[in-house]
Every structure is written in structure tokens, then in C-alpha cells.
Amino acid sequence: MLDTYRTVETPEGVELGLRMAGPPVRLLAYGTDVAIRTVLLWALAIPLATLGEVGLGLLLILFFLGEWFYPVFFEVLVKGATPGKRLMGIAVLSVDGTPVSWTASVMRNLLRFADFLPVGYGFGLITMFLTRDFRRLGDLVAGTVVVYTREEQGPRNLPAAAPAPPPVALGREEQRAVVEFAQRLPSWSSERADELASLAAPLVGARGDLAVVRLVALANWLVGRRE
Amino acid sequence: MNRELFERQYGSAWAAFERMLEHLEGQSSGIKTGLKLDGFPELYREICHHLALARARRYGVELEERLNRLALRGHQQLYLAPSPITRSGLAEFFASTFPRALRRELRLFWLAAGLLYLPALLSLVLVHAQPELAYSFLGPEEAASFEHMYSPEGQKERASKLDVYMFGYYIYNNISVSFRTFASGLICGLGAIFFLVYNGLMFGAAAGHVGNFGHSEAFFSFVVAHGAFELTAIVISGLAGLRLGLALLSPGQRSRARALYEEARVALPLIYGVIAMLLVAAFLEAFWSSNSGLPTPLRLGAGALCWGLVIAYFSLAGRSRGS
Numbered sequence: 001m002l003d004t005y006r007t008v009e010t011p012e013g014v015e016l017g018l019r020m021a022g023p024p025v026r027l028l029a030y031g032t033d034v035a036i037r038t039v040l041l042w043a044l045a046i047p048l049a050t051l052g053e054v055g056l057g058l059l060l061i062l063f064f065l066g067e068w069f070y071p072v073f074f075e076v077l078v079k080g081a082t083p084g085k086r087l088m089g090i091a092v093l094s095v096d097g098t099p100v101s102w103t104a105s106v107m108r109n110l111l112r113f114a115d116f117l118p119v120g121y122g123f124g125l126i127t128m129f130l131t132r133d134f135r136r137l138g139d140l141v142a143g144t145v146v147v148y149t150r151e152e153q154g155p156r157n158l159p160a161a162a163p164a165p166p167p168v169a170l171g172r173e174e175q176r177a178v179v180e181f182a183q184r185l186p187s188w189s190s191e192r193a194d195e196l197a198s199l200a201a202p203l204v205g206a207r208g209d210l211a212v213v214r215l216v217a218l219a220n221w222l223v224g225r226r227e
Numbered sequence: 228m229n230r231e232l233f234e235r236q237y238g239s240a241w242a243a244f245e246r247m248l249e250h251l252e253g254q255s256s257g258i259k260t261g262l263k264l265d266g267f268p269e270l271y272r273e274i275c276h277h278l279a280l281a282r283a284r285r286y287g288v289e290l291e292e293r294l295n296r297l298a299l300r301g302h303q304q305l306y307l308a309p310s311p312i313t314r315s316g317l318a319e320f321f322a323s324t325f326p327r328a329l330r331r332e333l334r335l336f337w338l339a340a341g342l343l344y345l346p347a348l349l350s351l352v353l354v355h356a357q358p359e360l361a362y363s364f365l366g367p368e369e370a371a372s373f374e375h376m377y378s379p380e381g382q383k384e385r386a387s388k389l390d391v392y393m394f395g396y397y398i399y400n401n402i403s404v405s406f407r408t409f410a411s412g413l414i415c416g417l418g419a420i421f422f423l424v425y426n427g428l429m430f431g432a433a434a435g436h437v438g439n440f441g442h443s444e445a446f447f448s449f450v451v452a453h454g455a456f457e458l459t460a461i462v463i464s465g466l467a468g469l470r471l472g473l474a475l476l477s478p479g480q481r482s483r484a485r486a487l488y489e490e491a492r493v494a495l496p497l498i499y500g501v502i503a504m505l506l507v508a509a510f511l512e513a514f515w516s517s518n519s520g521l522p523t524p525l526r527l528g529a530g531a532l533c534w535g536l537v538i539a540y541f542s543l544a545g546r547s548r549g550s
Contacts, residue, residue: 016302057394059395060396061395068406098303099306114418117411117414131484169285175285175287222287222288223289
């Protein structure tokens, strides 16, 4: 299945689910960070400029730290997220689901330069599309992934209907598919919804409109509604 | 047991766990709640167990998601990476880790050194033989600024500049260059090779060009002291970059991703060392090298001392006794 949902196994023997963040949201987070960093540095630049050459020297050191270590600082100390990432609801984690370490964060941010080559994050984007979890070169080297931290939109967004139990026990992936179908229903035309629901004909024993209705009933049962 | 019973029976444990999590997560932002954290690991294992049960018994996506979120947050609190920077750690790094890491990569070190110094020698000889070739390497403004910088007037001007500004500039410029050399080495080593050769050519051309104007003495007495640290640091960042490139080109029996992951951990200590060396170089360049008032033999002597120190450090530090 084409999906951004991945699991990592913990030492306790359970699998934890992570949802990978793709290039668009990461690009937005990056843009936000660039803006925040620029404003911060200029805010510091104005008072420092009054100190003459000493101030300029200090400012250059700040520019250096801002360029290379701004992300490292936030990723390690503030729950894996720079301010931009936090606003976008994403964060950096190690591939095993643990918080990102200093080593890993330094590595992924130094290698940002390689991702940036030849122009405009070219290599980074290519690598993101070639790897399973949208990892840029820096992520591969550091052993990190970028994941969503925001809670998934819960069953509150499900169209309400009388719940009906599934005729056969459904696996995890199947349950997710049914529930996500119902969650996304409002964003489709009814023809598209019918078309998709007809794929589940073997499960619901119907096609078209009736299949949609039955799937929504199933989804309501699956998220735990009983009345 | 059905889903409702399950939730009713363990709901209070989940709520207690969530309170602990909020407390732990708040600690990094300085919020204190005075909550007791006894039994956090046990409770975490219990949550993991519940998650596995909820999945096996198919209690539904929503409950699974909820427990998954709790377990994930607990996982991150339990497996926080310890801070790597301690005083004894730092001492050990400079006493043995860094020089040893370099000695393990000696062949690549000489390769990187060759990629910097041979082009430098080449452009030095070329510019010396054919003075107008200097303009093929350096732009006209750059060439003019080098001529001026090492002329007696330029030296005086430089001495009057505030050193803190130059210190900041050297940090900003030189450490960024070494980071770029390292990172772009990942592209099959090409980036590292480019930066080494390019910097070598420019350095040689500048030396040759200044020499053609008869300011060689000023040039070499200026660069010799901090050059020991700066040039060596550039070579080391080149070597670290080549390491990454080699991981991609010949990963051996590992996948390329795995090879990159492992080799980067070999290379990173070298980069930490490079940062320290470039800080020393920036300090020397800003506060010592620019003192053109000092007699040339003293400056050359100090330069020789710096080279001696660097060579002795990398060949001797961190060797275990008797080996």
C-alpha cells in the first residue's frame, strides 16, 4: 500500500506507529525557519552594529552559528523540532523512534549543504523521492526521519451513522483503510466515492451508493461507536 | 474482555501515565509539578502490553492510535540520549579520540593533503614563471587586494583594524568552508576534491602573485603560524568528506545507506576536531599573525613552532604506552 505510515519495533516488543512527513510540509517548515532566523539575526544586528567593528565581528559569529547550529540547538533541546517544524506539526526522530541525539542532529544539519546541491535542494529532493520514508541525504547519514507529531484527525470527523460490525474480522491495514475512507468521504464527489467503495464489494456485498453507506457504518463500528 | 471493559479497567493507569508524561515533557521547558515518577518504566511496559493487546484483539483504530501515542511519548522519554559533552569527555576527545581518528585514516589524509598542496605548488610555479597567469586564477580586484594587503602600507592598515572583527570573519568564513568541504564530499567525493583543489590553486596563485611584487616575506610570515592549523584543518575536513564519498562508491558488504551511516560516525569526530583547530587558527590569525610590527624571524620561528606542535600532536597524542 502506498502509505506514509511506518512502524518501528521497540525493545519492549511492540511496534510503534509513525507518520512520515513529506517534502511540501518540510519545505514550509524550512521556509518558516529561514524567516524566523533572519528576523532574529537582524534584530540582533541593529544593536550590535552600534558597537562598530567589535559588534560586526560578533555578528559574523552569530551568523555562523545561525546558519549551521540553529536547527541543531532546537532539534536536540526542544523535542526534535525547530520553531518552523513545530508550527507545521512535525519533528525529527531517530529511525528507531527515540529522540534525536546531538551526533545525529549535527550530522543531518551539516549535510544539509550536500542536500542543497546542485541547486535548490536538488539532491535532497531526489533522495526523498527515492527513499521509502522521505529521507534526504542528511537523514540517511544521520539515521533520522521527520514525522508528524500532530494527532491524527480523530473519529470526530467521521460522518455519523448507525454502527455495524464487519462480517469478518479485519486486519489492521484493512481497518485503517475503511476508517480513512470514511474520514475522507466529505472531500470526494459522490461518483468518486461510489467508485472507491465498489472496490470493497467483496466485504460489503454491494456496489455504488449502498457500498458507501455500509462502509461508513463499518467505520463507525471500527472506531468504537456502538449505538 | 470487550473494549469497554478494557478501557474501564485500565483507563486510570493510562491517565496516570499521561500525567507523568506531561510532567516529564514540561521539565525541558522548566515547568515543575512535583509529581512522583516512581514506576514510570513499569507503567510504560504495561502501556506497551496494552497496545499489543488492543491490536491483537482488534479493539479498533481509535484506541490503538491513543495507546500508540502514549507508548511513543513514553518511548521518547525513556530512551533520551545522554548529553555527550562532559569535561572528562572533552579532555579524552582531544587527548586521544581525535588524533587516533586521524591516524586511522592516514592514507586518505595524504591523499587530501596532495589534493590541496600539489595544486598550490602548481599554481605557485605557474604564476612565478608567467606573472600574468595570476589573473587566470584571481580576479583583478582580488589580485589587487592581495598586492595591497601584503605591501608595507597594507600591513600597517591591517594592524590598525580591530582584531575582533577579523576573528569573527575567520570563524564565519573558514569553518563554513570546512563544513562545505565535508558535506559535499558525500557526492562521491567530488565536492571535497573540488574544494581542496580550488583552495590549493587560489592559495598558490596568491602566494605567487604577492611574490612577484616582492612581498613574499610579508606573505609567508603572515600565513605560517595560523596556516599550520588552518591548512591542516582543511585537509582533515577534505579527508572526512572523502570518507563519506567512499562509503557511497564502495560500500563493501553493506547497503549504501548503512555504509553512509557507519562511515559518517567515523568522520564526525574529525569534524569536531576541525572546528577546534579552526578556532585556534582564527584566534592566531586575528590576534597574532596581523602583528606585522614584530620582527620577521620571531614570526617565522613561532610559525615553525606551530607546525611542530601540530605534527607532534597528530603523531604522538593518544598512543598507548609501550606500543
